[in-house]
Amino acid sequence: MDSAAAAIDKKRRGNGQEALRRKPELRPVTRAECERSIELTPWQVLHALARGYVLPSQGMGRGLAEHWLSLKYCEALHGNRAGCMDLTEKGGSSERWYKAMQARELAVGFGLAAAEHIVQQRYPDHIVSVVDTSTVLRAGWALGGSQRGKGSRPRPDYLIEAWKPGEPSKVTLVACRGNHQKPNKRTGRTRNTTLQQLVKGSELTEGMQIGPWNTTPCLMLSTELMGQGGVVVNAVQSPGETLLPLRTPHGPGNADEEIRDKPGIPYPNAIHIPARDGKRARTVDGFQVPEKDLGWFGQLLARTAAAGLTAFSGGGPTTARYLTAHQGKAHYTAPIFAATSSYHDxxxxxxxxxxxxxxxxxxxxxxxxxxxxxxxxxxxxxxxxxxxxxxxxxxxxxxxxxxxxxxxxxxxxxxxxxxxxxxxxxxxxxxxxxxxx
Structure with missing residues (x-):
C-alpha cells in the first residue's frame, strides 16, 4: 500500500496536483478480530447489500430500486469445490458494464458483511448497525465541493455503530471497494487494483473525523470477486475508539426526540490536525463532528439507522418521521406508485x-x-x-x-x-x- 500510495502521489505531482491526505497509521486486522475465513451464506451477503443501499438510493422508484437491488445477484454466487463462495458462470459474465456494476455493488455486500463481523468481534455483547454516511451527513454538512467540477468531498461509505443499552455507542468508519482482479498465480500477491482501492479507502476515511483528529477506528476493504479459491476480502484498519455520549430512555437527548438539520456546522478548514512529525498544527478541509456536537450526532445516527430499518421493511411514512428535511424526508412523504413502491403490508x-x-x-x-x-x-x-x-x-x-x-x-x-x-x-x-x- 505504501508503494501504491507513493506512485499515486508521484503521478499527481506530475500533473501539478497536491498529494491527498490519508490515514497516518494503518495496521492489518488481527487474527483475534477475524480469522482467515468467515462463514457466510449468499443470502446473508444479499441481506447486507440490501440494508446498505436502502436509504441512499432515494427516488420515486424506491420500491424496486432499493429493496430488491440485491436480488439480481441470486444467480451470481455459489459454493465451489473448496467450500468457498465463488462466482457462478453467470456471475462471471464478460460484459464490462456488468462487471463494473457487480464489483461496485457486491463489494458493499461482502465488505459490509466482513466489517460487521470484525466490529462484532471487537464488541461481542453489542448489536451492530450500518448507516450510509452520506445520508447522515446531509443533516448538517454540504456534501459537494466548493469549487465547480471538483466533485464531492471525500468521506467514508458507511458508519457502523456498535450499541448496547446503558453504554456509550462505538463508531467505526468503513470504505468498501471491489474488483475482478485475480492474485498473481506465481507469487500469490494481490494485484495493483486492490492496493489502489485500499489506498483510496484510506483517503476517504481521512475525510471525516468524529471528535479529536484520528481517534475514530476505520476499516478499508477491497473485495476480489475472482480471487483464487473463491471471493477474497482484503482489509486494513486504522486503530482508535470513538464513544458517543450515553443516552437514557427518558433523559435529555434520547433518540425518541425529533431533531432538525443542524445549520452552521463549520466545514471549510474544520479538521484540526495537531503538530506531528516536525509539522506545525494546522486546519484542513473535511467533515468534522466537534466534541460539543457528539450528543446530537449520536441522536442523528440512531434515528437514521431506524429510518433504514423501516425503509427495509417498506415503512413509507414511518421512515419519514426519522429523517430530517435535508436527509430526504420528502421522498417518503410523497405519493407512491403501486408499480414501484413497497409498503409494510x-x-x-x-x-x-x-x-x-x-x-x-x-x-x-x-x-x-x-x-x-x-x-x-x-x-x-x-x-x-x-x-x-x-x-x-x-x-x-x-x-x-x-x-x-x-x-x-x-x-x-x-x-x-x-x-x-x-x-x-x-x-x-x-x-x-x-x-x-
Missing amino acids: ADIEIGDTKFVGTDHVFRMETVRIEAFSGMDSRLYGLIRDGRLEEYRQAAYELRSTRDNTDGTGKWNGPISFHDDGTVMALSILPIHRRRPR
Whole structure:
C-alpha cells in the first residue's frame, strides 16, 4: 500500500496536483478480530447489500430500486469445490458494464458483511448497525465541493455503530471497494487494483473525523470477486475508539426526540490536525463532528439507522418521521406508485415470531421466487410508535433467540436474520400454468 500510495502521489505531482491526505497509521486486522475465513451464506451477503443501499438510493422508484437491488445477484454466487463462495458462470459474465456494476455493488455486500463481523468481534455483547454516511451527513454538512467540477468531498461509505443499552455507542468508519482482479498465480500477491482501492479507502476515511483528529477506528476493504479459491476480502484498519455520549430512555437527548438539520456546522478548514512529525498544527478541509456536537450526532445516527430499518421493511411514512428535511424526508412523504413502491403490508411467521414487512415476486428464467424483507413485528411496532429507545432495549434482549438457517418452520427457503430484528427470506413458488379459456 505504501508503494501504491507513493506512485499515486508521484503521478499527481506530475500533473501539478497536491498529494491527498490519508490515514497516518494503518495496521492489518488481527487474527483475534477475524480469522482467515468467515462463514457466510449468499443470502446473508444479499441481506447486507440490501440494508446498505436502502436509504441512499432515494427516488420515486424506491420500491424496486432499493429493496430488491440485491436480488439480481441470486444467480451470481455459489459454493465451489473448496467450500468457498465463488462466482457462478453467470456471475462471471464478460460484459464490462456488468462487471463494473457487480464489483461496485457486491463489494458493499461482502465488505459490509466482513466489517460487521470484525466490529462484532471487537464488541461481542453489542448489536451492530450500518448507516450510509452520506445520508447522515446531509443533516448538517454540504456534501459537494466548493469549487465547480471538483466533485464531492471525500468521506467514508458507511458508519457502523456498535450499541448496547446503558453504554456509550462505538463508531467505526468503513470504505468498501471491489474488483475482478485475480492474485498473481506465481507469487500469490494481490494485484495493483486492490492496493489502489485500499489506498483510496484510506483517503476517504481521512475525510471525516468524529471528535479529536484520528481517534475514530476505520476499516478499508477491497473485495476480489475472482480471487483464487473463491471471493477474497482484503482489509486494513486504522486503530482508535470513538464513544458517543450515553443516552437514557427518558433523559435529555434520547433518540425518541425529533431533531432538525443542524445549520452552521463549520466545514471549510474544520479538521484540526495537531503538530506531528516536525509539522506545525494546522486546519484542513473535511467533515468534522466537534466534541460539543457528539450528543446530537449520536441522536442523528440512531434515528437514521431506524429510518433504514423501516425503509427495509417498506415503512413509507414511518421512515419519514426519522429523517430530517435535508436527509430526504420528502421522498417518503410523497405519493407512491403501486408499480414501484413497497409498503409494510406483508407478514410471515417463523417459529413463534411474526415478521411484518414487504414482499416481491420476481422471475429467474422460468422460476418464480418470492422475496420478503421485514422486521420482527414487536420491534417494528416500537419504531412505528416513536419508541426508539425501547426498541433498542427490546432488540438487545431478543438478539440471541434467532439463528441464521437454511429454512425455519413453514418457510421453505433460505432466511437471513440480523440482531437488529431485520430478516430477508427467499422462497421458490410452485408453478401455476394458465389454462386457455
